[in-house]
């Protein structure tokens with residue numbers, strides 16, 4: 001220990017310091033990047049080796065120049081920046097290794113939109129150990145190692161020569177441009193620290209754009225006074241493959257499979273993460289713009305709208321009644337509040353006491369959110385056993401992870417069945433329930449977990465979603481001619497139809513129901 005400390009006390013040149021940081025960044029944090037290149041390039045062995053060496057040199061050059069410049073210009077602040085990057089690099093690589101994620105724009109957006117309570121599901125002693133060894137120790141080196149900075153001219157010569165070498169190698173490899181552009185998402189997502197630095201900037205500029213007001217839809221109007229209630233349930237990470245209703249081998253839907261008048265559609269989500277999936281369920285059409293959302297539009301048209309949520313990440317909702325699970329458990333202190341059952345509490349009274357004839361209730365659930373599926377359902381729904389109690393157990397025993405996940409689907413089955421039974425019991429009301437998931441989920445297939453891969457890479461399970469509909473007798477007729485697979489924008493237009501909202505924004509091609517004749 002004393003020897004290590006005495007080595008740390010010996011000052012080294014900025015050149016040597018930058019070389020050490022640059023090599024360490026390559027070796028400690030970029031192994032997944034190089035193994036991706038090695039696995040996915042189908043050149044000859046020598047061709048691949050040449051590419052790998054070339055990329056390594058360019059990476060060393062860039063890291064060297066960054067370290068040199070940051071340290072020279074910012075001094076102590078520069079050290080802190082490098083130390084922080086070590087910590088984040090270590091965390092990022094841990095997630096790349098453990099969950100096969102890529103640190104792309106989607107992942108960064110998910111990180112920004114995740115609450116501590118959900119993120120804490122990922123924390124494990126593996127993670128902390130990894131961060132200490134591969135993050136904190138390098139960070140200490142960056143903070144404590146004495147450095148002789150030298151003259152600015154010298155620094156510029158080093159950086160200039162390094163960049164020149166990098167440029168020459170890049171030109172020699174110019175014929176690889178096509179391959180790189182075909183794999184840009186993956187390569188960018190595995191390259192540390194650039195993956196999260198570049199993507200964080202992209203997300204910040206994107207969110208800045210999103211601050212813009214939503215684009216108002218043309219006014220609509222209610223066409224009748226018939227008492228009507230629609231309950232829209234937005235599922236979280238519920239994948240079609242594990243629903244008995246879609247042919248899964250397990251009895252995960254014992255209640256719904258007995259329900260009469262249930263319609264089960266083949267459907268895909270528009271994205272593989274919550275913010276985009278939820279937006280697609282609520283907006284009239286696929287768009288980078290923010291159009292007026294279903295609850296906002298229905299509310300402005302005169303519908304009584306209530307939003308109940310145990311989730312987050314939805315686009316801005318502008319209605320009078322927005323209730324979180326915490327607020328609901330304050331309202332109903334007797335109800336067990338740590339599962340999504342709390343969202344259903346008092347729902348019948350809420351409907352029948354409405355001052356309006358048209359009611360829309362949106363439940364934004366979190367029932368199948370990972371990675372700790374075991375926390376998402378009450379004990380009595382633990383039908384499939386044994387279950388993975390934590391992340392490590394789930395990685396080692398995929399069957400236990402699937403057991404826990406299937407229990408969340410079993411619980412979803414119960415919740416949807418309860419809603420339908422409540423609606424069926426309402427006298428004098430037309431009623432409907434729609435259940436659509438925001439996206440699917442990976443459960444260890446090809447060592448991929450969770451969700452959030454870019455659509456062009458995502459496995460089917462991340463975007464094949466359940467789309468389940470129930471209506472009361474004689475309310476609306478279902479269309480017989482629909483595409484074999486429908487998508488999330490069908491929700492907006494079908495719900496306008498159910499609520500008898502006539503609107504120029506309505507598109508009958510995206511409605512699962514026949515339009516009623518006036």
Ligand SMILES: [Zn+2]
Nearest residue numbers: 237273274438
């Ligand atoms: Zn989600």
